[in-house]
Amino acid sequence: MRSCQLRELGRVDYGKAYELQQQLAAERKQGLIGDHLLLLEHPHVVTLGRNGHMEHLLAPPEVLSRAGISFHPTDRGGDITYHGPGQLVGYPILDLREWKRDVVGYVRAIEQVIIDTLADFGISAGRVPKLTGVWVDGRKIAAIGVHISRWVTSHGFALNVNTDLSYFQYIVPCGLTKSVTSMAQLGCAADLNDVARCLAGHFGRVFDCEMLLEPAVLAAPGK
Amino acid sequence: MTDVVMPQMGESIVEGTLTKWLKKPGEHVDRDEPLFEISTDKVDTEIPSPTAGTLSEVLVEEGKTVGINTVVARIEEGGNGAGARPKAAQPAAQPPAQPVQAPPPPRQSAPQPEPPEQETIQPTPAPHQIEDTAPATGPLSPLVRKMAREHNIDLSRITGTGSGGRITKQDIETYLAQQKAQPAAPAPKTPAAPAPAPRAPRVEPPSPGPLPPSGQARTRIEPMSTMRIKIAEHMVLSKRTSAHVTTIHKVDMTKVAKVRERNKANVQAQYGFSLTYLPFITRASVVALRQYPIVNASIDGNNIIYHNEINIGVAVALENGLIVPVIRNADEKNVLGLQRAIVDLAGRARSRQLKPEEVQGGTFSITNFGSFGSMVGTPIINQPQVAILGVGTVEKTPVVIDDAIAIRSISYLSLTFDHRLIDGALADQFMTKAKQVLEDWSEDVL
Numbered sequence: 001m002r003s004c005q006l007r008e009l010g011r012v013d014y015g016k017a018y019e020l021q022q023q024l025a026a027e028r029k030q031g032l033i034g035d036h037l038l039l040l041e042h043p044h045v046v047t048l049g050r051n052g053h054m055e056h057l058l059a060p061p062e063v064l065s066r067a068g069i070s071f072h073p074t075d076r077g078g079d080i081t082y083h084g085p086g087q088l089v090g091y092p093i094l095d096l097r098e099w100k101r102d103v104v105g106y107v108r109a110i111e112q113v114i115i116d117t118l119a120d121f122g123i124s125a126g127r128v129p130k131l132t133g134v135w136v137d138g139r140k141i142a143a144i145g146v147h148i149s150r151w152v153t154s155h156g157f158a159l160n161v162n163t164d165l166s167y168f169q170y171i172v173p174c175g176l177t178k179s180v181t182s183m184a185q186l187g188c189a190a191d192l193n194d195v196a197r198c199l200a201g202h203f204g205r206v207f208d209c210e211m212l213l214e215p216a217v218l219a220a221p222g223k
Numbered sequence: 224m225t226d227v228v229m230p231q232m233g234e235s236i237v238e239g240t241l242t243k244w245l246k247k248p249g250e251h252v253d254r255d256e257p258l259f260e261i262s263t264d265k266v267d268t269e270i271p272s273p274t275a276g277t278l279s280e281v282l283v284e285e286g287k288t289v290g291i292n293t294v295v296a297r298i299e300e301g302g303n304g305a306g307a308r309p310k311a312a313q314p315a316a317q318p319p320a321q322p323v324q325a326p327p328p329p330r331q332s333a334p335q336p337e338p339p340e341q342e343t344i345q346p347t348p349a350p351h352q353i354e355d356t357a358p359a360t361g362p363l364s365p366l367v368r369k370m371a372r373e374h375n376i377d378l379s380r381i382t383g384t385g386s387g388g389r390i391t392k393q394d395i396e397t398y399l400a401q402q403k404a405q406p407a408a409p410a411p412k413t414p415a416a417p418a419p420a421p422r423a424p425r426v427e428p429p430s431p432g433p434l435p436p437s438g439q440a441r442t443r444i445e446p447m448s449t450m451r452i453k454i455a456e457h458m459v460l461s462k463r464t465s466a467h468v469t470t471i472h473k474v475d476m477t478k479v480a481k482v483r484e485r486n487k488a489n490v491q492a493q494y495g496f497s498l499t500y501l502p503f504i505t506r507a508s509v510v511a512l513r514q515y516p517i518v519n520a521s522i523d524g525n526n527i528i529y530h531n532e533i534n535i536g537v538a539v540a541l542e543n544g545l546i547v548p549v550i551r552n553a554d555e556k557n558v559l560g561l562q563r564a565i566v567d568l569a570g571r572a573r574s575r576q577l578k579p580e581e582v583q584g585g586t587f588s589i590t591n592f593g594s595f596g597s598m599v600g601t602p603i604i605n606q607p608q609v610a611i612l613g614v615g616t617v618e619k620t621p622v623v624i625d626d627a628i629a630i631r632s633i634s635y636l637s638l639t640f641d642h643r644l645i646d647g648a649l650a651d652q653f654m655t656k657a658k659q660v661l662e663d664w665s666e667d668v669l
Contacts, residue, residue, distance in 0.1 A: 007449065101233065102235070146267065201579060213579050
């Protein structure tokens with residue numbers, strides 16, 4: 001069975017996480033390392049995909065920076081989006097040649113992982129045709145944006161656990177005039193780490209790999 | 224002339240949107256160098272060039288969506304003189320279903336053993352030249368070798384800080400940073416001359432240009448590892464969350480020591496692992512937890528969550544940190560079963576083979592700092608639990624029993640508990656129970 005190293009990074013700056021992804025993706029392409037799943041949270045940041053539209057940024061950069069939000073153009077698919085505390089961000093670094101050479105199949109699988117995770121927390125979520133992401137009653141709960149180079153994936157998904165949704169007012173998320181939601185808004189008081197652990201389990205199942213845990217501690221009794 | 228087509232990026236995919244040309248018409252492109260990007264359903268994919276040459280025609284402009292196998296560009300092979308032939312070979316790394324030319328096997332000039340893209344972007348200096356200059360400090364990782372090649376670094380000028388003086392990625396980065404900081408550094412990043420010495424004729428930097436010797440610095444700054452950051456966050460979070468109080472009890476382990484001595488060899492022979500004090504202490508904790516379930520609880524807002532399972536986390540020290548794998552349903556195991564679980568979890572923790580669920584769901588933790596010689600400790604609670612037992616070293620000690628001095632095996636057990644939920648009296652009752660189980664040990668091991 002293939003294996004996938006799970007790395008839970010806590011709260012990481014967008015730029016730092018991006019560098020780490022770049023590095024891991026480069027090493028993955030060379031076969032120096034195996035598949036990885038990074039799970040983390042970002043401080044407030046608005047990112048714009050390669051094919052994004054600046055007009056979907058509703059606030060000028062000064063307003064963003066006054067609100068403590070940084071801004072990053074980046075090289076994933078998809079339009080504009082917001083990341084922030086309370087949002088579970090996942091960056092799988094996978095070589096799709098070892099799974100399926102199918103980029104859309106990959107996106108559908110990521111959606112499945114999130115749908116299954118939400119089901120465990122009693123939330124019934126699904127897909128909306130033509131609108132990549134995971135939806136609950138017409139509102140978006142998870143966004144997806146991926147970059148692939150030589151079949152190695154980077155970027156990934158963002159699931160609103162208990163995100164402060166008011167931050168989405170600064171953008172038109174993914175260029176869609178549809179509203180967003182979160183697990184908390186749907187009445188689920190789940191903890192981000194619990195959601196992360198649950199998601200890692202479903203990830204392993206959907207992608208048919210064994211999730212290995214880095215020795216990065218849940219908690220550490222010490223003296 | 225080679226046709227470049229829209230590749231098929233998956234079974235169900237029939238078209239793709241060409242989002243960006245990474246090369247302009249007339250520009251040279253190397254084989255496998257990213258040529259354009261396509262977008263399908265929120266996925267951006269870089270498509271490498273099927274061949275080397277000049278991008279002569281761009282047939283599909285940015286933003287257009289076309290069916291798979293549509294010709295999007297043409298590349299004029301060049302570089303290798305006039306008789307350049309179409310190259311059909313597709314690197315394994317390439318997207319499938321790109322029916323370029325069928326025929327002849329590649330007759331490339333320079334066989335390139337390694338596929339990675341960067342290699343082809345810059346003329347690669349003959350690799351062994353650099354390896355020759357490598358100091359005899361053990362093997363270099365492929366990453367380091369690649370970096371050295373890319374940045375044209377003479378490895379003999381770098382002091383390795385890895386194990387056995389090995390040069391690490393960090394060393395290269397430090398070196399590059401130092402080079403950048405030195406204004407006069409020649410740093411010819413464009414080995415335009417593919418010829419012999421890519422290392423640019425040693426234009427000596429003004430004076431021997433000694434690198435800032437790191438040995439003289441008063442401090443060294445190093446980013447924390449992810450694990451370190453996690454541990455730090457957890458420790459502070461726990462201290463902020465719980466009202467930590469520690470109570471310490473002296474436990475006479477003489478009886479357990481005897482039971483252990485008696486069974487040690489047999490356990491080793493029959494099961495292949497050694498018998499330690501830890502499973503005895505775990506077992507005693509289980510008995511006490513059953514009697515005082517509030518020690519096996521957690522807090523949620525103003526509610527107390529009583530856990531029906533007794534899942535005991537056992538702290539395992541790692542090279543640069545620690546982890547707490549969990550023995551599930553520890554109350555269903557005897558000493559032997561607990562010992563087996565401890566050996567198994569600790570072993571896999573050290574080899575990084577734990578699964579996520581194996582560090583989840585703990586309801587109480589034990590940390591055995593006695594194995595490092597510590598007599599007494601005050602551990603930090605493993606959130607969201609409310610108590611943790613610290614185990615001090617077991618030592619033969621003179622003690623007074625009935626006004627006589629006796630030599631007994633003594634260990635100090637400390638319980639750190641969350642005073643929000645557990646009061647001192649209860650914590651001590653819990654400890655008294657565990658102590659009593661250990662001092663009057665009555666269960667069989669085998």
